[in-house]
Amino acid sequence: MASALSDSRVSAEHIPVKLVIAGPFGVGKTTIVSALSEIKPLNTEEVLTQAGTLVDDLTGVSDKTTTTTAIDFGRLTLPGAVLYLFGAPGQTRFQVLWDELVRGALGVLVLADTRRIDESFAVLDLVENAGIRYAVAVNHFPDSPDYPLESVRKALDLDPRTPLxxxxxxxxxxxxxxxxxxxxxVRELVLS
Incomplete structure (x- = not known):
C-alpha cells in the first residue's frame, strides 16, 4: 500500500512551532483555528446536550449549539516556520488537559470576548501559572461592545508589554x- 507524502510546503528549513489558542467557552477558538489552517483542521466539536447546558454557562452565547470536547488542531506554514495550532477547550472541566497541551508550546494566543470579559481571568491565570508567553486578541462579535484597547488592558490587568x-x-x-x-x-523576549 502506498502513502502520500506530506505537503511539500513544509521542508527541513521550516522551524516547527507549537502554539496554543486558549480562551473561555464560546470565544472563537475553533473558528480561528479553522480560519488559519492550510490543512483540513481537526475539530472535536460535538452538539451541546441538555446536560451540557446545565454545566456550561451560555450567558452571552445562547445561540451556541456545539462545543469542543478535546482539542482543535490546524497547521499554518509561514516563511521559515510551520505553526502547529492547538485549540484548547474552554470549559473548566477540561483544564486537566492544560499541562499536556502547553508542554513544548512557544506561546499562547488568548482570545477574549468583551461581552464576557470576566471569563478571561481563569484562562489568563492558567497561562501565567504555566509561565508561558502570550498575547491577547479580543475577538470582535457583532453585538460586542467596543472598548478602547487600553480599557481592555486595564480590565484584564495586562502587563503593558503584552500584545493586545x-x-x-x-x-x-x-x-x-x-x-x-x-x-x-515571543521572538523579542527570546532575543532580549
Whole structure:
C-alpha cells in the first residue's frame, strides 16, 4: 500500500512551532483555528446536550449549539516556520488537559470576548501559572461592545508589554495578524 507524502510546503528549513489558542467557552477558538489552517483542521466539536447546558454557562452565547470536547488542531506554514495550532477547550472541566497541551508550546494566543470579559481571568491565570508567553486578541462579535484597547488592558490587568489587539476570528488575515503579533512578541523576549 502506498502513502502520500506530506505537503511539500513544509521542508527541513521550516522551524516547527507549537502554539496554543486558549480562551473561555464560546470565544472563537475553533473558528480561528479553522480560519488559519492550510490543512483540513481537526475539530472535536460535538452538539451541546441538555446536560451540557446545565454545566456550561451560555450567558452571552445562547445561540451556541456545539462545543469542543478535546482539542482543535490546524497547521499554518509561514516563511521559515510551520505553526502547529492547538485549540484548547474552554470549559473548566477540561483544564486537566492544560499541562499536556502547553508542554513544548512557544506561546499562547488568548482570545477574549468583551461581552464576557470576566471569563478571561481563569484562562489568563492558567497561562501565567504555566509561565508561558502570550498575547491577547479580543475577538470582535457583532453585538460586542467596543472598548478602547487600553480599557481592555486595564480590565484584564495586562502587563503593558503584552500584545493586545482586536481580531475577527472568522477572517484569516485578522487571525493571522494576531498570531504574527504573538510570534513577534515571543521572538523579542527570546532575543532580549
Amino acid at each position: 489587539m482586536v481580531c475577527d476570528a472568522r477572517d484569516p488575515a485578522s487571525a493571522r495578524a494576531s498570531l504574527i503579533a504573538l510570534v513577534e512578541h
